[in-house]
Amino acid sequence: MTSAATRRIDRAEAQAVLAAQPFSVLLGTRLAGFGDGTATLELDFRDDLLQQNGFLHGGVLSYAADNAITFAAGAAAGPEVLTAGFTIDYLRPARGAVLRARAEVVRAGRTRVVVRCDLTVHPADGGPGMLCAVAQGTVSVAGG
Numbered sequence: 001m002t003s004a005a006t007r008r009i010d011r012a013e014a015q016a017v018l019a020a021q022p023f024s025v026l027l028g029t030r031l032a033g034f035g036d037g038t039a040t041l042e043l044d045f046r047d048d049l050l051q052q053n054g055f056l057h058g059g060v061l062s063y064a065a066d067n068a069i070t071f072a073a074g075a076a077a078g079p080e081v082l083t084a085g086f087t088i089d090y091l092r093p094a095r096g097a098v099l100r101a102r103a104e105v106v107r108a109g110r111t112r113v114v115v116r117c118d119l120t121v122h123p124a125d126g127g128p129g130m131l132c133a134v135a136q137g138t139v140s141v142a143g144g
Contacts, residue, residue: 007078011035014071017079024067027060031071037105039071045097045121056094056121064101065117065135072103073113073139081113086137094132096121106136113139 011034018024018031027049033040041064051057065088073081103117116136120129
């Protein structure tokens with residue numbers, strides 16, 4: 001649903017964008033999937049990212065949702081996108097080894113893109129993930 005004038009970006013360019021974000025580098029965020037209106041970001045749990053009860057801090061979950069939402073929008077609408085707003089619902093405390101934020105475009109318009117994101121936590125042994133939060137966001141397309 002993007003216009004023909006929209007410049008698509010590939011995974012290599014998306015990876016370069018992630019690497020250019022100092023906060024993402026600080027957190028050790030990885031681009032695990034990208035393309036066709038989807039994006040998946042991952043980061044490892046670390047002690048300095050936990051809150052006082054030993055769960056991954058909600059701010060880290062929000063960061064992951066926000067960034068995955070914007071990357072998914074970029075996969076559909078090109079590189080000139082900015083978060084306009086998002087909501088997040090925390091479903092259960094995030095405890096595990098890896099956080100995965102998978103976002104998918106719901107609708108890509110000329111000026112706005114709506115995206116959903118599931119955040120799951122995964123054990124160190126690579127076992128199945130558990131849903132810990134869901135988010136939905138609206139992303140503005142510059143020049144749209």
